[in-house]
Amino acid sequence: GQNIDQPTEMTATEGAIVQINCTYQTSGFNGLFWYQQHAGEAPTFLSYNVLDGLEEKGRFSSFLSRSKGYSYLLLKELQMKDSASYLCAVYGNNLFFGTGTRLTVIP
Amino acid sequence: ETGVTQTPRHLVMGMTNKKSLKCEQHLGHNAMYWYKQSAKKPLELMFVYNFKEQTENNSVPSRFSPECPNSSHLFLHLHTLQPEDSALYLCASSQTGARTGELFFGEGSRLTVL
Numbered sequence: 001g002q003n004i005d006q007p008t009e010m011t012a013t014e015g016a017i018v019q020i021n022c023t024y025q026t027s028g029f030n031g032l033f034w035y036q037q038h039a040g041e042a043p044t045f046l047s048y049n050v051l052d053g054l055e056e057k058g059r060f061s062s063f064l065s066r067s068k069g070y071s072y073l074l075l076k077e078l079q080m081k082d083s084a085s086y087l088c089a090v091y092g093n094n095l096f097f098g099t100g101t102r103l104t105v106i107p
Numbered sequence: 108e109t110g111v112t113q114t115p116r117h118l119v120m121g122m123t124n125k126k127s128l129k130c131e132q133h134l135g136h137n138a139m140y141w142y143k144q145s146a147k148k149p150l151e152l153m154f155v156y157n158f159k160e161q162t163e164n165n166s167v168p169s170r171f172s173p174e175c176p177n178s179s180h181l182f183l184h185l186h187t188l189q190p191e192d193s194a195l196y197l198c199a200s201s202q203t204g205a206r207t208g209e210l211f212f213g214e215g216s217r218l219t220v221l
Binding site: 096 | 111140142147148149150152155163197209210211212213214215
């Protein structure tokens, strides 16, 4: 079975840094993905981790620890447009998603 | 053209109606998916097709019937639905073997069952 946990909601201030955590228990592991979904829009790919460590892409970074079943998404220099839901997803034999973390960026 | 297009964007139907959702991808991918997104729930995988063959049916009720005539098109036929089937239905595609799991989603079809 699959179990993916992430906080339901977070609030952060424009210009700050926020870390969104994700823990997972899955049967099989072939990678962990983070997606961003703005309200009323399709989810879009943000990052992919298959090996332990940090992957950096501009203002966004994603970390993975396979032994701990843990990942986080780090967003730096927050902007108002970063207000969205962030979906953690684990690829076992197919891609399974967590419930998503709704991030609100305030001025 | 956008990568994955879904029609209709919004659909209202009664429990006795028959309707279909359509998805088309212009990315040359060989895998297509249907996901259901309900409020406060994770995206639920419904069906997966690889090279037009169904490779996953995630215990979906038979009132949802998928069809994949080719690698670019995917349908979801709906009949005798229940109000709890109201949700956003997302279609996605991917290239098998290329960082498998990186999905490209359509905008979704918002379904309301009365």
